[in-house]
Amino acid sequence: MLSVKNLTACYGESTILDQVNLAVAPGQVVCLLGRNGVGKSTFLKSLMGLVNTPQGSIVFDGREMIGDPTYRRARRGIGYVPQGRDIFPQLTVAENLQLGLGMAGGKGAISDKIFSLFPVLKTMLARKGGDLSGGQQQQLAIARALVSKPKLLILDEPTEGIQPSVIKDIGSVIKQLRQEGNITILIVEQYLEFIMTVADYYYVMEKGQIVAEGLTKEI
Numbered sequence: 225m226l227s228v229k230n231l232t233a234c235y236g237e238s239t240i241l242d243q244v245n246l247a248v249a250p251g252q253v254v255c256l257l258g259r260n261g262v263g264k265s266t267f268l269k270s271l272m273g274l275v276n277t278p279q280g281s282i283v284f285d286g287r288e289m290i291g292d293p294t295y296r297r298a299r300r301g302i303g304y305v306p307q308g309r310d311i312f313p314q315l316t317v318a319e320n321l322q323l324g325l326g327m328a329g330g331k332g333a334i335s336d337k338i339f340s341l342f343p344v345l346k347t348m349l350a351r352k353g354g355d356l357s358g359g360q361q362q363q364l365a366i367a368r369a370l371v372s373k374p375k376l377l378i379l380d381e382p383t384e385g386i387q388p389s390v391i392k393d394i395g396s397v398i399k400q401l402r403q404e405g406n407i408t409i410l411i412v413e414q415y416l417e418f419i420m421t422v423a424d425y426y427y428v429m430e431k432g433q434i435v436a437e438g439l440t441k442e443i
């Protein structure tokens with residue numbers, strides 16, 4: 225489903241990703257671990273085409289992304305939640321969710337499925353995103369990434385700064401999605417207990433390289 229081979233990327237003169245190899249099989253939940261500044265977010269950004277001139281190979285859903293000018297279109301099959309609270313604070317919860325369906329798509333219906341995964345959002349549709357708590361904003365950001373039914377969901381530190389009860393709720397959403405099996409999930413995460421409950425497989429990054437990998441049940 226996602227296969228990355230010898231991926232290298234630089235910011236100016238500094239090499240941030242150095243020959244990264246990583247694979248995520250369909251339906252799997254895979255976690256990328258590593259200390260601050262090793263290149264985890266840069267890796268996710270490079271999958272989204274947000275890093276200039278990466279070298280190597282990124283095959284998503286059978287298609288090579290690097291060097292493909294239609295890459296942007298293929299990326300519509302990916303839901304990406306960057307690090308931090310990625311919402312539009314001036315827009316309502318309902319408008320934030322609509323944006324997940326795409327600017328050009330006009331107004332579509334947000335499926336009941338989203339509200340069954342994130343019941344708290346249903347009670348807050350008219351509120352401004354910026355008035356939600358940090359945990360609610362994170363749930364909104366994940367919900368927005370899911371409304372277009374992506375094949376691949378990428379989460380960058382979804383538990384960062386989030387209180388334990390909301391971490392549990394986010395964990396339940398990931399477990400439910402995994403059980404249903406229609407989506408593949410890649411998570412950058414530091415919180416080991418969370419990883420062990422939601423992920424099947426892990427990779428460890430150090431200085432832009434993968435230095436270890438294995439089954440989370442064997443951690």
Ligand code: ATP
Pocket residue numbers: 235240258259260261262263264265266267307
């Ligand atoms: P954290 O755990 O703190 O989120 P990370 O593993 O996600 O860290 P990255 O954000 O990928 O790390 O950053 C990797 C390196 O690239 C860091 O040294 C950072 O300073 C550098 N870097 C990140 N973004 C840029 C940028 N836009 N321009 C130049 N250097 C950058």
Ligand code: MG
Pocket residue numbers: 264265266307380
């Ligand atoms: Mg990061």
